[in-house]
Amino acid sequence: MPPILCVLEQRDGVLRRVSHEVVAAGRKLADDMGTTVDALVFGQAAVEGVEALGASGADRVLLATHDAFRHYSPDGQTATTAGLAAGYSVIVFAATATGKDLAPRVAARVGTSCATEVTEIGVLDGQVVVTRPVYAGRAIQRVRLTASPAVLSIRPNTFPAAETGKPGTMVAIPTPDFTARVEVVEVKAPAEGVLDVGEATIVVSGGRGLKGPENFSLIEDLADAFGQAAVGASRAVVDAGWRDHSAQVGQTGKTVSPALYVAIGISGAIQHLAGMRTAKVIVAINRDKDAPIFKVADYGIVGDLFEVVPRMAAEVRKLRAEG
CATH class of the missing domain: 3.40.50.1220 (TPP-binding domain)
Incomplete structure (x- = not known):
């Protein structure tokens, strides 16, 4: 069974907490499917916190560095992730502002579908089965993902970060050529000490x-x-x-x-x-x-x-x- 790819997020060179939740979701799927977990991290240079991803459940940490990855780069990150997609059975994102943009881009690029806002995951007959709210939360939908690779995004604060205690292997990967059609002009950071409502407990x-x-x-x-x-x-x-x-x-x-x-x-x-x-x-x-x-x-x-x-x-x- 091909491994699981978890696409993670950083902000200002520091790994976001939700990234550990993405790895936890990937780890659960990997254990159910009898495979391994790779965690993909984008950054301009080294990203603080990646050394703890092994303890969260990642077997390998793939580091993609590029000047454009200082901030979220739709074109660069789509090209990089899609270029890796063929080697994976499932690709997991966070249902954050970034993940909600990147996950469908990658799914469209590789010709598959995307299940968003997932709150539960499992495996049935070798295929991924997810649970997600629909109709503005009035109903719960259970979906079997038959396409390969299966692409999904998990809702933050739904999958507690795991603590496996084992180290992960760090691997630097090349970034494919891409044309950045979006340029970050300005970043308005929240005031110091202000928590993101999407990640707060x-x-x-x-x-x-x-x-x-x-x-x-x-x-x-x-x-x-x-x-x-x-x-x-x-x-x-x-x-x-x-x-x-x-x-x-x-x-x-x-x-x-x-x-x-x-x-x-x-x-x-x-x-x-x-x-x-x-x-x-x-x-x-x-x-x-x-x-x-x-x-x-x-x-x-x-x-x-x-x-x-x-x-x-x-x-x-x-x-x-x-x-």
Whole structure:
């Protein structure tokens, strides 16, 4: 059986955490299929963190270096990945902004299909079977991938990073000739310390119930109380200019699957639910007891968020202080 190829991501020369989850997904498939895992890393030069990929489940780490790979290079990374595709049975990406662009490019280049936002994987009769949400999260689809290679992208925070403890072999690979039709002109990095909602294990999101951008300090304070938590927002909030689009959770924003999702002042439009309903635990705070968000929430608080949220932040800090 040909090996599994995991296509990983880095930012500013540092391997992204979601890359270890991609390797974990690849490792599971490889164990079920009786094969090995190669991890493909793109970078301008050395990428910090690749030495730990063996412990996450990679048998080999393929290093592709090029000046264009300082940032995401659609043409270069598509050409490189597609050039390797024939030697693999499955190619796994992360369903991040980069992965959602690169995975279908590679699939189209090699003439196969692409299953996106995968939340479960398995093998049936030698073929990959995946589970993914459809219809804005209202239904779950189970799909057998019959094409070769099978191409799929996994939803972040769905496959915990593995710890096999074994070292991986580092292999430098050549980069094929390509014409870069896209040039990175400017990168607007998030403020230092701001977590990506797509990768955070705890997300605290606010909606129009906050009544104004100045009240997002309540959301930020609760996120701070939790520690490593990201601040998210509904589409209505982003459209109103209260928060940047990078914080938007939902069908037209980012899809998240954190361990804990706290929705504050968010009614629960279907577009928002599509982006967060696979969170492990959902807590909703809203004064409207009939708000749709309560239909997907594990815990709901019907009350005035301006009273509930400060008290919740205080209790979270108290519990953390007690250890």
